[in-house]
Amino acid sequence: MKYPRGVRAPNSNYQANKQVQYGQRGMTLEKDLDRTNQFYLDSKKAVIHKKPTPVQIVNVDYPSRNKAKITEAYFKVPSTSDYNGIYKGRYIDFEAKETRNKTRFPFINIHAHQVEHMRQCHLSGGIVFLIIKFTVHDEVFLYPFEHFVKHWDHFLNNGRKSITYEDIKNESIILPMKYNPRYDYLAAVDEFYIEMEQ
Amino acid sequence: MKYPRGVRAPNSNYQANKQVQYGQRGMTLEKDLDRTNQFYLDSKKAVIHKKPTPVQIVNVDYPSRNKAKITEAYFKVPSTSDYNGIYKGRYIDFEAKETRNKTRFPFINIHAHQVEHMRQCHLSGGIVFLIIKFTVHDEVFLYPFEHFVKHWDHFLNNGRKSITYEDIKNESIILPMKYNPRYDYLAAVDEFYIEMEQ
Numbered sequence: 047m048k049y050p051r052g053v054r055a056p057n058s059n060y061q062a063n064k065q066v067q068y069g070q071r072g073m074t075l076e077k078d079l080d081r082t083n084q085f086y087l088d089s090k091k092a093v094i095h096k097k098p099t100p101v102q103i104v105n106v107d108y109p110s111r112n113k114a115k116i117t118e119a120y121f122k123v124p125s126t127s128d129y130n131g132i133y134k135g136r137y138i139d140f141e142a143k144e145t146r147n148k149t150r151f152p153f154i155n156i157h158a159h160q161v162e163h164m165r166q167c168h169l170s171g172g173i174v175f176l177i178i179k180f181t182v183h184d185e186v187f188l189y190p191f192e193h194f195v196k197h198w199d200h201f202l203n204n205g206r207k208s209i210t211y212e213d214i215k216n217e218s219i220i221l222p223m224k225y226n227p228r229y230d231y232l233a234a235v236d237e238f239y240i241e242m243e244q
Numbered sequence: 245m246k247y248p249r250g251v252r253a254p255n256s257n258y259q260a261n262k263q264v265q266y267g268q269r270g271m272t273l274e275k276d277l278d279r280t281n282q283f284y285l286d287s288k289k290a291v292i293h294k295k296p297t298p299v300q301i302v303n304v305d306y307p308s309r310n311k312a313k314i315t316e317a318y319f320k321v322p323s324t325s326d327y328n329g330i331y332k333g334r335y336i337d338f339e340a341k342e343t344r345n346k347t348r349f350p351f352i353n354i355h356a357h358q359v360e361h362m363r364q365c366h367l368s369g370g371i372v373f374l375i376i377k378f379t380v381h382d383e384v385f386l387y388p389f390e391h392f393v394k395h396w397d398h399f400l401n402n403g404r405k406s407i408t409y410e411d412i413k414n415e416s417i418i419l420p421m422k423y424n425p426r427y428d429y430l431a432a433v434d435e436f437y438i439e440m441e442q
Contacts, residue, residue, distance in 0.1 A: 098320075114318070114319055118315065121312055122296075134368075137329075166285070
């Protein structure tokens with residue numbers, strides 16, 4: 047199978063370089079969103095942060111008085127989405143995911159706990175969405191939770207285990223890549239949520 | 245110096261049992277708030293979570309195919325407060341702190357980054373406060389950011405390095421301990437914020 051230039055084949059180099067691989071999962075989109083959020087913070091537009099990776103700490107050493115070194119810890123399954131904060135007085139909550147799949151977004155990319163968390167935030171009046179990057183197409187979408195959850199609930203009732211690229215494209219707002227902010231997702235929030243309410 | 249029964253002297257057992265000590269810092273209040281937040285979540289009253297402890301991961305081993313073991317990591321200074329979420333459609337943001345001091349809350353307990361984060365959330369229209377436990381008095385207060393920040397800004401201009409217990413008591417809403425929810429801080433939020441706005 048051939049991949050376009052600049053696109054990494056699934057699991058290439060996985061055996062050769064496992065440790066680096068783990069840390070780099072989804073790093074490009076994550077870095078671009080970090081940069082976007084920093085821009086929003088600096089320009090006082092919004093206060094939105096990525097939550098730290100949840101880790102179960104088992105053992106800590108104190109090689110010197112002021113330095114604590116964690117020597118044994120494990121990744122935990124997250125119980126919430128990765129990003130939240132406040133924009134125009136509104137609660138914002140979203141999850142960011144990258145897929146190398148060309149034709150669909152498989153639900154294996156997301157934890158059930160995260161979806162139920164987003165459902166509760168949505169029912170509480172928050173603005174909730176996913177940011178999905180199709181790396182092969184180099185396209186990034188803001189996908190409102192309202193649309194996502196229809197497919198998810200269908201999946202829970204033994205429906206498809208994925209959402210097609212076409213459905214996502216039709217139900218999303220595309221986020222063009224810019225210099226700064228990288229992905230101006232709050233412009234899409236204005237378009238989909240704030241303006242609709244006015 | 246004598247301490248009341250059940251109250252631990254500052255830094256007692258510190259040398260003897262360093263590793264346990266670190267993990268238990270502020271654990272009582274944290275556990276009570278976890279339980280309170282779970283109650284709010286189960287009763288669909290609010291969606292509020294503690295953020296994971298921020299950790300800088302340096303090395304990960306893969307002893308078996310599916311198990312990632314973190315073997316070197318360090319605690320990072322948090323850049324936000326520990327708790328946030330949504331209640332009645334409003335963005336909620338707070339920090340929880342315990343002190344064994346009897347007469348004041350020393351600012352050394354809180355990072356400047358956290359205060360600036362809370363300031364930005366407050367300016368964006370969020371409901372922002374601290375939950376402060378005086379362990380010696382066994383009293384827990386919801387301390388609105390509006391009041392806290394006056395003392396903090398005075399401190400930044402070479403003022404006192406702490407807030408007195410009396411000031412906190414006068415400017416806070418006390419949170420009585422109950423069975424469930426442990427500390428019903430959203431009742432205090434209703435009282436201080438929501439009802440004032442109506």
